[in-house]
Amino acid sequence: MERYGEHHFxxxxxxxxxxxxxxxxxxxxxxxxxxxxEGYSVFFSEWNSSPLVKRTTSRGKKRQLLTPTTxxxxxxxxxxxxxxxxxxxxxxxxxxxxxxxxxxTAFARDVARGVHPQWVRQLYQFAxxxxxxxxxxxPLDESLKRILGSRLDLKYYEAGMDLNLSTDPKKSFxxxxxxxVTEYEKMIEEFxxxxxxxxxxxxxxxxQMREIVRPFLRGLHRERQNHxxxxxxxxxxxxxxxxxxxxxxxx
Amino acid sequence: MTQMAFxxxxxxxxxxxxxxxxxxxxAIEGTDGVGRSTQIQHLRTWLESSxxxxxxxxxxxxxxxxxxxxxxxMGHTLGPLTMDLFYATDFVxxxxxxxxxxxxxxxxxxxxxxxxxxxxxxxxxxxxxEWIKQVYGLALKPDAIxxxxxxxxxxxQRILRRGRFDYWESGMDMRLGDDLYESFVAYQTLLLQEFxxxxxxxxxxxxxxxxxxxKVLADIQARMEPLLPAG
Numbered sequence: 001m002e003r004y005g006e007h008h009f010x011x012x013x014x015x016x017x018x019x020x021x022x023x024x025x026x027x028x029x030x031x032x033x034x035x036x037x038e039g040y041s042v043f044f045s046e047w048n049s050s051p052l053v054k055r056t057t058s059r060g061k062k063r064q065l066l067t068p069t070t071x072x073x074x075x076x077x078x079x080x081x082x083x084x085x086x087x088x089x090x091x092x093x094x095x096x097x098x099x100x101x102x103x104x105t106a107f108a109r110d111v112a113r114g115v116h117p118q119w120v121r122q123l124y125q126f127a128x129x130x131x132x133x134x135x136x137x138x139p140l141d142e143s144l145k146r147i148l149g150s151r152l153d154l155k156y157y158e159a160g161m162d163l164n165l166s167t168d169p170k171k172s173f174x175x176x177x178x179x180x181v182t183e184y185e186k187m188i189e190e191f192x193x194x195x196x197x198x199x200x201x202x203x204x205x206x207x208q209m210r211e212i213v214r215p216f217l218r219g220l221h222r223e224r225q226n227h228x229x230x231x232x233x234x235x236x237x238x239x240x241x242x243x244x245x246x247x248x249x250x251x
Numbered sequence: 252m253t254q255m256a257f258x259x260x261x262x263x264x265x266x267x268x269x270x271x272x273x274x275x276x277x278a279i280e281g282t283d284g285v286g287r288s289t290q291i292q293h294l295r296t297w298l299e300s301s302x303x304x305x306x307x308x309x310x311x312x313x314x315x316x317x318x319x320x321x322x323x324x325m326g327h328t329l330g331p332l333t334m335d336l337f338y339a340t341d342f343v344x345x346x347x348x349x350x351x352x353x354x355x356x357x358x359x360x361x362x363x364x365x366x367x368x369x370x371x372x373x374x375x376x377x378x379x380x381e382w383i384k385q386v387y388g389l390a391l392k393p394d395a396i397x398x399x400x401x402x403x404x405x406x407x408q409r410i411l412r413r414g415r416f417d418y419w420e421s422g423m424d425m426r427l428g429d430d431l432y433e434s435f436v437a438y439q440t441l442l443l444q445e446f447x448x449x450x451x452x453x454x455x456x457x458x459x460x461x462x463x464x465x466k467v468l469a470d471i472q473a474r475m476e477p478l479l480p481a482g
């Protein structure tokens with residue numbers, strides 16, 4: 001197997017991380033719009049969304065069959081399916097892949113659940129290393145206010161009820177989130193996460209994100225509409241061309 | 252008593268949970284069609300008639316992931332990494348919910364394949380050896396591993412007598428040959444090589460599975476008996 005950790009694919013991979021209520025999904029949606037309007041090929045992949053694994057996950061959650069270890073493995077299976085289908089092929093093709101949550105989510109949540117930190121890091125060794133991984137840092141009180149203020153129906157695993165921290169879902173959620181934040185903070189240095197101050201205005205954060213992303217876009221395949229409304233391709237280092245050249249040269 | 256020994260990181264925290272595993276864990280390994288399930292049936296009867304409580308378990312029998320794997324295999328989008336981890340999920344669900352509780356309750360656990368087949372299948376499909384070993388590092392070392400070994404030629408004949416070649420048992424997803432037969436031969440050859448590689452590393456007890464069923468059974472029984480609680 002190729003160890004995707006240190007990849008040299010022609011594409012770019014940008015991921016957002018952070019606790020629920022940190023605003024990361026809003027930010028990556030805005031980034032996506034911008035990149036598309038700039039003419040880039042953009043592929044989006046969301047945590048826990050593999051069609052192959054979906055039914056098993058919902059069965060496990062509904063019947064509360066999951067332990068910390070199987071919870072971890074099932075999410076890794078989901079991630080593997082998306083790596084094989086949604087992440088690696090577009091990256092090889094020279095596209096931009098955006099991921100809402102990545103392996104760091106597993107490292108934070110699973111370890112907060114009691115999974116061994118080293119074991120879960122080994123489990124995700126197949127993950128492609130992101131070009132930039134943004135961590136949306138927000139004070140716990142703020143994210144709790146955003147989440148708990150908007151909805152009351154916390155799900156069993158989401159609230160960390162399986163950990164028996166508290167019989168009250170809200171209290172359990174708070175304690176669980178606190179553990180998760182602790183794990184994220186530890187990862188900033190370990191994985192070189194790019195910290196975003198999620199207390200700032202949405203527009204302000206978005207402008208910063210674009211500034212950070214921009215230098216990495218050089219050389220990517222791009223299509224633009226000209227005055228006549230026709231699409232022109234301005235590309236360098238196209239993934240498909242590279243592949244054909246590599247194969248032709250017998251590499 | 253099954254020893255609290257693991258191949259890697261005990262992330263399930265078996266040691267922290269409880270100190271003793273009065274049961275016994277026996278793994279029956281071997282390629283497809285070698286006669287594992289027949290032997291397990293006979294062993295179960297024999298053990299029960301000797302007064303032991305027995306459970307048996309095997310791949311894709313978990314409440315959590317068994318059905319999901321079957322469904323995934325029916326489609327054509329199941330990639331090798333995804334398959335490796337789906338099987339690992341199935342294994343750990345059975346490990347935590349069937350094998351460990353049974354060992355704690357003093358049962359004899361007969362497992363139709365254990366982590367070795369799963370690792371062999373993953374490695375043959377391109378997984379990095381170190382990586383898959385680390386994933387399965389959480390597994391308890393069995394009291395004994397019986398590897399039912401058979402050469403390729405007789406294996407082919409046995410499979411044919413059983414029915415047609417199976418898509419997955421032939422590794423057709425790996426595109427190793429032009430048809431089921433060629434692919435089966437290429438795939439099973441790789442698996443047998445991997446088992447040979449693992450034999451000294453994990454201390455497999457190699458059982459010549461070419462012999463008649465009662466002979467094979469007697470061989471396993473003789474090796475198992477001293478390891479039983481009354482042995």
